[in-house]
Amino acid sequence: xxxxxxxxxxxxxxxxxxxxxxxxxxxxxxxxxxKVVGRIQNRWGPSRVGPFGLFQPLADGIKLFLKEDLMxxxxxxxxxxxxxxxxxxxxxxxxxxxxxxxxxxxxxxEIFDIADLNIGLLIILGITSIGVYGIALAGWSSNNKYSLxxxxxxxxxxxxxxxxxxxxxxxxxxxxxxxxLRDIVAVQSVHGMASWNVFGGFQFVAFFIYxxxxxxxxxxxxxxxxEAETELTGGYHxxxxxxxxxxxxxxEYGNMIIVACVATLLFFGGATSPFGHLIPAFGGxxxxxxxxxxxxxxxVLAFLFLYIWVRGTLPRFRxxxxxxxxxxxxxxxxxxxxxxxxxxxxxxx
Amino acid sequence: xxxxxxILFGGLCVAGAVNLLLQRHPINxxxxxxxxxTSLAVLYLLLGAEFxxxxxxxxxxxxxxxxxxFVIMLLNxxxxxxxxxxxxxxxxxxxxAAALLGVLAFVFLSQKSALGNARLxxxxxxxxxxxxxxxxxxxLPFEVTSILILVAILGSVVLAxxxx
Amino acid sequence: xxxxxFSNAMMDVPLAYYLVLxxxxxxxxxxxFLIKRNIITVFMSIELxxxxxxxxxxxxxxxxxxxxxxxxxFFVMVVAAAEAAVGLAIIIAIFRTRETLNxxxxxxxxx
Numbered sequence: 001x002x003x004x005x006x007x008x009x010x011x012x013x014x015x016x017x018x019x020x021x022x023x024x025x026x027x028x029x030x031x032x033x034x035k036v037v038g039r040i041q042n043r044w045g046p047s048r049v050g051p052f053g054l055f056q057p058l059a060d061g062i063k064l065f066l067k068e069d070l071m072x073x074x075x076x077x078x079x080x081x082x083x084x085x086x087x088x089x090x091x092x093x094x095x096x097x098x099x100x101x102x103x104x105x106x107x108x109x110e111i112f113d114i115a116d117l118n119i120g121l122l123i124i125l126g127i128t129s130i131g132v133y134g135i136a137l138a139g140w141s142s143n144n145k146y147s148l149x150x151x152x153x154x155x156x157x158x159x160x161x162x163x164x165x166x167x168x169x170x171x172x173x174x175x176x177x178x179x180x181l182r183d184i185v186a187v188q189s190v191h192g193m194a195s196w197n198v199f200g201g202f203q204f205v206a207f208f209i210y211x212x213x214x215x216x217x218x219x220x221x222x223x224x225x226x227e228a229e230t231e232l233t234g235g236y237h238x239x240x241x242x243x244x245x246x247x248x249x250x251x252e253y254g255n256m257i258i259v260a261c262v263a264t265l266l267f268f269g270g271a272t273s274p275f276g277h278l279i280p281a282f283g284g285x286x287x288x289x290x291x292x293x294x295x296x297x298x299x300v301l302a303f304l305f306l307y308i309w310v311r312g313t314l315p316r317f318r319x320x321x322x323x324x325x326x327x328x329x330x331x332x333x334x335x336x337x338x339x340x341x342x343x344x345x346x347x348x349x
Numbered sequence: 350x351x352x353x354x355x356i357l358f359g360g361l362c363v364a365g366a367v368n369l370l371l372q373r374h375p376i377n378x379x380x381x382x383x384x385x386x387t388s389l390a391v392l393y394l395l396l397g398a399e400f401x402x403x404x405x406x407x408x409x410x411x412x413x414x415x416x417x418x419f420v421i422m423l424l425n426x427x428x429x430x431x432x433x434x435x436x437x438x439x440x441x442x443x444x445x446a447a448a449l450l451g452v453l454a455f456v457f458l459s460q461k462s463a464l465g466n467a468r469l470x471x472x473x474x475x476x477x478x479x480x481x482x483x484x485x486x487x488x489l490p491f492e493v494t495s496i497l498i499l500v501a502i503l504g505s506v507v508l509a510x511x512x513x
Numbered sequence: 514x515x516x517x518x519f520s521n522a523m524m525d526v527p528l529a530y531y532l533v534l535x536x537x538x539x540x541x542x543x544x545x546f547l548i549k550r551n552i553i554t555v556f557m558s559i560e561l562x563x564x565x566x567x568x569x570x571x572x573x574x575x576x577x578x579x580x581x582x583x584x585x586x587f588f589v590m591v592v593a594a595a596e597a598a599v600g601l602a603i604i605i606a607i608f609r610t611r612e613t614l615n616x617x618x619x620x621x622x623x624x
Contacts, residue, residue, distance in 0.1 A: 079376070118475060122403030126390075129411025133383070133418070140376065140422050148422065155419045159412065166407075179476055352524040359534045366541035366561060375553045375614075378545075382557050385538065389564055392531070396575040398583050401590075405567075408590050413560065413597045420601045421553055424608050429550045430615060442547030446540040453536035457529045464532070464576065466525035472575050474583055482580045483587070494591050501595035505602035511609075 003108070010109045015096070018114055022095050026253045027057035033253075033308045040312035061246070069242040072143065079141035084240065084247035087134025091254030094127045098261045099182050101271050101293040104285075112271070112293065113182075120181040121173065124262060125166060128217060132158045134251065135219075135236050142239035150235025153225050153319065157216055160326045161223075165213035167334035168206040171341035172266045175201050185270030193274040198267040202344070205337045207267045209330050214259040216326065218252065221311035225319055260303035264296060268303075271296040351469040354395055361388040375426045379417050386410045397473040531572040538565035552607070552614050556600050563593050 031046065031053065038045025046053035071080070097120040101112025110116055117123060132155055139151020175197065176184040188196050197203040216223040227235035237248045264270055271292035273279070281288060317325070365384035372378045390405040457464070483491055542562035549555050567586045574582025607619055 079380075117399075119399050119403045122400070122407065126403055126406035126411060129407055129415070130387075132411070132415050133380075136415070136418050136422065137376075137380075140418075152419070152422055155415060155422070159415055159419070162412070177477075350524070351526050355526045355530065359530070362534060363537055363541075366538050369554075369557065369561065370541055370545045370548075375551050375557075378549075378554045378557055382561060385561065386564060389568060392534075392568060393571050395526075396531070396571045398571050398574065398586070401571060401583055401586055404587065404590060408594055409560075409564070413594055416597055416601055417553065417557060420604060424553075424605070424614065426551060426553060426614050429554070438547045442544050445547070446544035449543060450536055450540035453539070454533050457532040457536065461527050461529040464528040467528050467531065467572070467575055468525050472578050474574075474580055478580055479583060479587070482584055487584060490588065494588060498591065498595050501599050505598040508599065508602035508606050 006107055007109055010107070011114065014109075014111075014114050018095060019092065022092065022254070022257070023250070025257055026250050027061065029253045029257060029304060030060070030249070031056050032304065033311070036305065036308045037312045040309070064242060064246040067242040069244070070239075072239050074143040075239070076141040076143070079137045080239075081244075083134050083138035083141060084244045084251070085134075086137065087131060087251035088247040088254070090127050090131030090134060091251040091258065094124045094258045095261070097123050097181065098258075098265065099185065099270065100261070100296045102289055103182065104289045111289070116182055117180065119179050121169065121179045121184070121266075124258070125162075125169075128255075128258075129158075129162060131251070131255065134248070138240065138248070139236040142236070144239050146232045146234070147236050147238050150227060150232045150238070154219060154236060157219070157223065157225065157322060157326075160323060161213040161216035161330070164209055164326055164330040164334050165217060167331070167338060168209035168213060169266060170334075170338045171203050171206045172197050172201070174338075174341055174345055175203070181265050181270070185265055185272060188269040189272035192272070192278060193269070196267065196269045196274075203267060203337075203341070205333065206341075207263070209334050209337070210263065210267070212325075212330055214263070215307075215310070216322070218255040218259055220252075220256065220307065222314040222317050223322055224316060225322060256304065256307055257300065260300045260307070261296075263303050264299040268299050270299075351395060351467075354391070358388040358391040358395075361385075362392070373428045375421050375429075376418065379414060379421060382417075383410050383414050386414065395469060396467060397470070399473065400476045400479050528572055528576050532569060535565045535568040535572070538562075538568065550615050550617060552604055552616050552619065555616060556597075556604070560593060560597070563589055 034056070035045040035053070046056040049055040049059045071077075096114040097117055099110075099113040099116060099120075104111050135154045135158075136151050139147040139149075139154070142148070172184060173179060176187045178184065188201070191200065194200045198207045212223075215221070219225075219227060227237070232238070237245055240248060273291070273295055283291075362385050365381040365388065368381035369378045369385070372381060386405060386409040390402040390410070393399075393402040393405060539562055542558045542565060545558035545561065546555055549558060567589055570582045570586045570589075574580065574586075604614070608614060611619060613619070
């Protein structure tokens with residue numbers, strides 16, 4: 001068969017499979033959050049629909065789908081409809097460059113990622129920064145003061161923390177000498193856990209900055225001011241209902257998963273085993289292909305658990321505290337981290 | 350494939366630019382400009398400038414235009430009013446821009462064969478190529494830019510601050 | 514992945530088309546700069562013109578196989594970012610004193 005045709009068909013197949021898995025993961029992250037936060041607050045969480053409440057996402061989906069689709073008066077119709085789409089698409093698009101397994105190929109096409117790009121990390125940063133428009137336009141087009149305040153807060157917060165986020169990744173990129181995500185993972189796979197960026201790479205400061213900035217970028221607690229229900233009645237998505245609300249909801253959890261994936265790739269060795277070469281390779285080629293994917297999923301799940309744990313534990317910041325923390329603490333810390341990392345790399349070669 | 354992608358994203362660029370011209374609400378103009386900039390990133394990719402494509406999306410679409418949208422939202426800018434000054438601008442602006450376009454397009458198209466073709470994948474500047482030139486040959490200009498940015502930060506803070 | 518094996522399936526684009534596209538964008542920017550009355554939109558049309566010029570730089574960098582064209586675009590982006598920050602700060606300062614964004618009413622070189 002024509003190699004171009006093979007490439008196209010396999011790519012479409014990969015996109016379809018990854019999208020289905022990703023959307024399912026989004027739905028079950030919501031359930032995971034409700035369950036874990038429930039246990040943190042000493043209650044059960046959803047437990048009625050199916051065994052352990054496992055069909056709750058399905059029920060939620062049906063409920064949201066059947067709700068009345070409201071269109072408030074005085075909205076900017078086109079932008080009002082466009083905003084949730086931008087938010088959702090930006091959340092789903094990043095998964096395309098995430099390598100979630102080993103480098104096995106089938107007919108010259110890599111199986112465990114959709115696209116392996118030289119500038120994969122920059123693509124993720126770019127798509128994340130496009131996602132802001134969803135929130136900004138939602139608040140603007142809703143013709144509601146709470147929505148507008150929420151989206152103004154969100155925009156200011158995201159562009160402020162984007163700086164710290166980007167700078168925190170410079171150390172990781174310098175260590176790998178590449179922006180390709182597979183290269184960054186490869187650097188961390190030599191001695192297993194000891195060569196992970198967060199431990200052996202001495203990038204724990206960068207990881208801390210990334211973590212804080214990522215919470216702010218995804219508008220999650222303790223930086224969830226844009227949707228602070230006590231002050232803003234829900235923030236930018238106050239006027240949205242039914243599936244349009246669901247799209248924002250999915251975008252938020254999709255972003256959480258993307259952030260978890262990126263943290264795994266950049267600081268926790270991606271899809272490689274934490275024991276490195278201590279354990280000799282066992283099983284056949286299929287086991288060796290599946291095992292990295294399982295490691296990846298386990299790491300992402302651990303990161304998501306941390307996310308939810310933080311939400312269940314920390315109170316919300318005040319707005320001036322948030323801005324001060326980002327500009328006066330995280331940003332100088334990130335620059336200091338770059339200087340120290342580059343000095344160490346220059347001395348050690 | 351190159352031609353198809355060029356027509357698709359070049360068309361998006363032109364549509365966005367014309368829409369910027371026609372829209373009367375600044376936020377619609379801003380969104381058209383975002384479309385132009387993001388499509389330009391794809392064209393950069395076709396021309397083998399992969400780092401610039403990413404930088405275009407991050408810096409232009411993701412930072413500068415977010416700032417524009419933020420200011421439009423903050424100042425609650427409404428639709429433009431038509432004033433007497435704009436009539437003169439119409440009389441001069443449209444013919445002037447059309448004449449400029451005519452001259453430029455004539456020059457470029459008459460030199461079409463001399464300029465040759467752009468072949469996909471024949472020239473690729475990787476990030477390391479770019480940084481090698483930037484940090485070895487052009488280190489001083491690069492450092493001067495950082496001073497420029499520092500001045501810009503200070504200037505914008507001073508300008509935007511409320512007077513006590 | 515894309516490379517030699519697909520090259521027969523691709524058509525080349527004349528460089529002149531890229532330049533004409535850039536000319537169209539630039540002319541739109543010039544026209545918008547002249548006819549728009551909102552200061553923010555005027556500022557945006559400057560950004561459009563800068564982008565059009567950047568496309569020319571990248572196209573010629575591809576033509577001559579030179580990295581310096583792309584370096585130039587890099588510097589233009591940096592300057593544009595600095596310019597946008599200062600310019601928008603000026604616009605906010607003007608709006609605070611004049612309470613208008615119409616450039617016909619902003620005709621004095623002071624706040």
